[in-house]
Structures are given as structure tokens and as C-alpha cells.
Amino acid sequence: ASLVWSGGRSAAFADGPSYRRFLASIPADLACDVIQWAYVAGLGEGGRAVINADLDGGSYMNSSWEDGVENNLGFDCERVRAM
DSSP: OOBOOOSTTEEEESSHHHHHHHHHTSOHHHHHHHHHHOEEEEEOGGGOEEEEEEOSGGGGOOOOOSTTOOOSBOTTSBBOSOO
């Protein structure tokens, strides 16, 4: 197994306006991808949600809890099958 994600290339946005400014600064097709990759993780200053986006090859990996879908990423962020 290969480690595919470590958080070293993740962007964190403290609020919606900074996240939207970032999205507006990149090409529209890439912004659509980033929207799919983004997630809320933890709370920042004042209890506000922090928006995160992983900006490395790990974004192409999936993890699914749906029946019939074969995962290619394990719970330990290691690759479990070739893509």
C-alpha cells in the first residue's frame, strides 16, 4: 500500500468570502473540481467552520460507504487498489 494523503498540500479557509475569492482566482473548470474536493473540518476562531481543500493527487482517490462501490482509498489514507 502507498500513502496518498498526508494533509501537507491542503488549503484551509477561515470563512466563506476567502474561499470564494480563491475559487474566483482559478480557472472555472478547476474551481468546479475544488468545490467537489472541499470539506469542513474542525472549527476555527469563534467556533466558525473551517473549509479545507486537498490540492494533491489524493483528491483523485475515493472512499465510499455505499453498497456495490469498490473503494480505492482505505481508512488509513493508503491506496488499496490501482485506479
